[in-house]
Amino acid sequence: MKLTTVLAAAFLASSAFIATVQAQEQVNLTWQMWGDEKDAPLWQSLADLVTAEYPNITVTPQISGWTDYWTRLPVLASSGQIADLVAMQSMRMPSFYSILEPLDAHFASDGFDVSAFETSIIAGLGHDGTQYALPYDVGPWLVYYNRDRFAEAGVAEPALDWTFDDFKAAAQKLTEGENYGYAVQAFDFVAGPVALGAEYFNDSNQFDVTNAGYAAAVGKFVDLVAVDKTSPVFASGAGAITGSGRFAAGNAAMYIDGPWVLQQTKDSVDFNIGVAPLPRGEGESRFITAGSGWGISATSQHKEEAYKALQVLTGPKAAEILASAGRALPGRLAEQKFWYDVAAKDVAGTHEVLDYMFAHSTPFRLNEYWNEFENLITQYMPLALNGDSTTDAVLADIQNQLPF
Incomplete structure (x- = not known):
C-alpha cells in the first residue's frame, strides 16, 4: 500500500475521532424554575434523567420563589443572563413568548408529536399559532x-x-x-x-x-x-x-x-x-384550564442540546416522577394515571370531576x-x-x- 494512501486513511480516521470527541463535548445547561427548597431534589431527579439519556449533557436547576421568579425573569432576559431552559406558565406566555425559541422547526426535524399532551395546555403554551414550550402539568380551577x-x-x-x-x-x-x-x-x-x-x-x-x-x-x-x-x-x-x-x-x-x-x-x-x-x-x-412547562431561551448557545433536554424533562418518565410525587397532574395524557393513583387517592370523585371539566373547557383568553x-x-x-x-x-x- 502506498504511503500516501496510508497517511490519507490515518488522516480520515483521526478526523472522525476528533469529530466524535467534539460531538461529545460536555455541555452544561442551566434551567430556571420556581419552587421551594423542598422541591429541589425532585427537579434534580428530572435533570439526572437528561444526563442518563445524554451523558454529555448536564442540567443545573436554578430555583427561586414564585414572586421572585417573575420579577427577575425580564431582568435576566434583558441582561443576557437568562438560563438555557426556562419555566413558563401558560397565563404569562403572551408577555414572555419573545424570550423563547420557537419549537415548531425542532418538531419538524424529528417528527415530534404533541398529540400525547392535553390539547388545552399545548395551546396555552403557544402564541399566535407557534409553540414556545412543552407542558409538565395542566388543570382547571x-x-x-x-x-x-x-x-x-x-x-x-x-x-x-x-x-x-x-x-x-x-x-x-x-x-x-x-x-x-x-x-x-x-x-x-x-x-x-x-x-x-x-x-x-x-x-x-x-x-x-x-x-x-x-x-x-x-x-x-x-x-x-x-x-x-x-x-x-x-x-x-x-x-x-x-x-x-x-x-x-x-x-x-x-x-x-x-x-x-x-x-x-x-x-x-x-x-x-x-x-x-x-x-x-x-x-x-x-371552565378555563392552565398549566406550566419549559421552553428554550431564544439566546441559548446550546439550543440543540436544550431541545434534547426539553424532550426528556417533559417526557413520559419525567411525567411519571412528577405525578407519583403528587407534584403535577401531567400534561401528558398517558401519565395522568400516576397522579390519580397518588395525589387523588382517598379524594372521591376526582377523576370524574376532572374528566367532566376537561370535557367542558373553554379557551383561556389572554393577551400581553x-x-x-x-x-x-x-x-x-x-x-x-x-x-x-x-x-x-x-x-x-x-x-x-x-x-x-
Whole structure:
C-alpha cells in the first residue's frame, strides 16, 4: 500500500475521532424554575434523567420563589443572563413568548408529536399559532370542599353541574360565627365569572371588564362576601395562600384552586376533602384550564442540546416522577394515571370531576396585558368586598388602568 494512501486513511480516521470527541463535548445547561427548597431534589431527579439519556449533557436547576421568579425573569432576559431552559406558565406566555425559541422547526426535524399532551395546555403554551414550550402539568380551577362540614350541616355534596345558586346556598348554610362557608380569593373573579358564562374580553381580544355580563358575574361573587358574609375579605395584594390557609385550618368549608395543590392540601388537613367543578350559570358548564412547562431561551448557545433536554424533562418518565410525587397532574395524557393513583387517592370523585371539566373547557383568553389585569384584580377587588366601593366602580377603575 502506498504511503500516501496510508497517511490519507490515518488522516480520515483521526478526523472522525476528533469529530466524535467534539460531538461529545460536555455541555452544561442551566434551567430556571420556581419552587421551594423542598422541591429541589425532585427537579434534580428530572435533570439526572437528561444526563442518563445524554451523558454529555448536564442540567443545573436554578430555583427561586414564585414572586421572585417573575420579577427577575425580564431582568435576566434583558441582561443576557437568562438560563438555557426556562419555566413558563401558560397565563404569562403572551408577555414572555419573545424570550423563547420557537419549537415548531425542532418538531419538524424529528417528527415530534404533541398529540400525547392535553390539547388545552399545548395551546396555552403557544402564541399566535407557534409553540414556545412543552407542558409538565395542566388543570382547571375547581372547588375544594370540606366533606365533614358538609355532612355536619346536612348539605348535599356538589353535583357535577351544580349552579351558582347551589353554591351560594351551601356557602350560606355552612357559615356560622367565625366559620365561613367559603374563602374568596382574587382569581375567583376570573375563573368564577367565566364558569358563569361571562367574558372579560371583547371580540378584538381587548379587555372589556365593564361589560354587563362580566360585571353581573363578578357581582355575584362580591355579594357572597359583602352582602351574605359567607367569606372573609382577602387583603389587597394577597395570594392564594390566604384561602388555602383558611381551608386547611377548618375555618372555611370551600375555596377555589387547581389540582396542582391537591396533594399538599390533602396532607395539610385533618378532615375529609372533596373536589367539585366551579358552579355554572344558566347555561352549560365551562371552565378555563392552565398549566406550566419549559421552553428554550431564544439566546441559548446550546439550543440543540436544550431541545434534547426539553424532550426528556417533559417526557413520559419525567411525567411519571412528577405525578407519583403528587407534584403535577401531567400534561401528558398517558401519565395522568400516576397522579390519580397518588395525589387523588382517598379524594372521591376526582377523576370524574376532572374528566367532566376537561370535557367542558373553554379557551383561556389572554393577551400581553394579562399580568396587569390580574394584579389590578388582586389590588382593587377588596374595595368592593368590604363595602368601600361598588363592583361597577372597581371594575371601571381597573378598566381605566388597562391599555386599550
